[in-house]
Amino acid sequence: MFQNTYQHQFLFVNMSEFKKVSRSENYSEWYNYIVDAAELAQHSAVKGCMVIKPYGYAIWEKMQADLDKRFKATGHSNAYFPLFIPKSLFEAEEKNAEGFAKECAVVTHYRLKADPNNKGKLIVDPEAKLTEELVVRPTSEAIIWNTYRGWIQSYRDLPILINQWANVVRWEMRTRLFLRTAEFLWQEGHTAHATKDEALAETKQMLEVYASFAEDIMAMPVIKGVKTANERFAGADETFCIEAMMQDGKALQAGTSHFLGQNFAKAFDVKFTGKDGKQDFVWATSWGVSTRLMGALIMTHSDDEGLVLPPKLAPIQVVIVPIFRSEEDLAAIAAKVEVIKFQLEEKGISVKFDQRDTLKPGFKFSEWELKGVPVRLAIGMRDLQNNTIEIARRDTKEKKSLSMDNLTHEVLTLLDDIQNNLYQRALNFRSERTKVVNSKEEFVKVLDEGGFALAHWDGLSETEDKIKEEFKATIRCIPLDNIREVGVCFFTGNPSQERVVFARAY
RNA sequence: CGGGGUGUAGCGUAGCCCGGUAUCGCGUCUGCUUUGGGAGCAGAAGGUCGUAGGUUCGAAUCCUGCCACCCCGACCA
Structure with a gap:
């Protein structure tokens, strides 16, 4: 499928062995390999749940930071609601409850005790049964709308524009790191409005926020659209979405924004008094994106050499690899690198100077390629003498030597160029297919x-x-x-x- | 949740059919030599063979349950 694009099929596994993993031969194996080798996440002792490793989490944090800024800029505030939802609240909005019923984790007890028959082991204390079972939230509409009822009396209390960053649990049968896990991280916006038009406008506004985030920050082109009744969120009147194409030509829903009508207001009896003194049910929206975006990011840009990150999401945007023979060489190079690093950091670029002295440069090159660092600088004694430096870009793997004088400007331009190129490349791919x-x-x-x-x-x-x-x-x-x-x-x-x-x- | 497969050191594996407590490579540690695309030599450490039982004098190997992961379905963001 991709044989014309990439010839390299031999990859290093954990820097310890060559392994044959290519996108074209086995796409899902390739995906797993990237997640593992770039140290993004791993499976945990809990079925279907993942450990997000520091490098993967750093990318997620960058996504969060940018999205959060966009939510604040559109007037939203963050808040936090409980993980547990009493079953009676959960079932209040019937369609929503039915939609999630098959994949809910349920808490039934609140205490363990020593097992009298098995020393050192614990059993669930049968005396500690909850009078009402608690559903671990698969989404928070129920607990939030139950709360909103107490917050809303008149039109003056509206709109309520709230977002929460949280974990949710959906007991999936078949899981894949980032794409579908039993527990995942996301944000869920929940807004309340006095009019249908305002709620609809909010739904569409947040879809635009997601779309511009996907395209401008993730460099991932998306199609904005509306779901058919079959694919609609349970409990919504209308579900809007952004859909992206992965490199195997399959679609991935990257974000959703729901117009909930008055469904939840009716289920939770949330009414407000209008200017005219008449009572009416509140109009609602909800919208979310999750750690699934990490999967989307991987499958949109990465190649057989490893992860490829758009500069705007890369925890490390520039890595500097010194090429040296002696400690004196390294000291001389390091002195120069400190200056370069300072100048780049002054411009807001995140820079890593890889000084490890037990690894050869070629090894480091491969490792940082595996981790998707957009720009690599290599500098040796020859460069110091000539006032030059080697600059390489991850997206096309091109490299060239240039004068150190204008380096900061060159790097900034290149980062921009890579960001744009990744988007354009993904857009071309989608258009062709x-x-x-x-x-x-x-x-x-x-x-x-x-x-x-x-x-x-x-x-x-x-x-x-x-x-x-x-x-x-x-x-x-x-x-x-x-x-x-x-x-x-x-x-x-x-x-x-x-x-x-x-x-x-x- | 159904069908198929896998599980041996941090990673990748040999051994399993035909029971006798484990092979090799990479990585790790130490030393020396190296360093412009995945370094070399020498030495060393590291494994309750996924887990719980069973059969046996003896189990990585045979049997059963369970767990996890992978592939294919159904379901789902």
């Missing part, structure tokens, strides 16, 4: 090759179900900027007003 299809034959061909199929659909849920059953593909979204175009459904031949995006999905 997005095809207009009018028949089942074309449809299957596009999906089997990996890609998005733009096809007419008759708007019926049952048609969508049949397509899913036969082709394992779903409607990812109906693009917001869709062109109206009269046609016939490729599956049923029924009339259709527009094309929708079909794909196999994560």
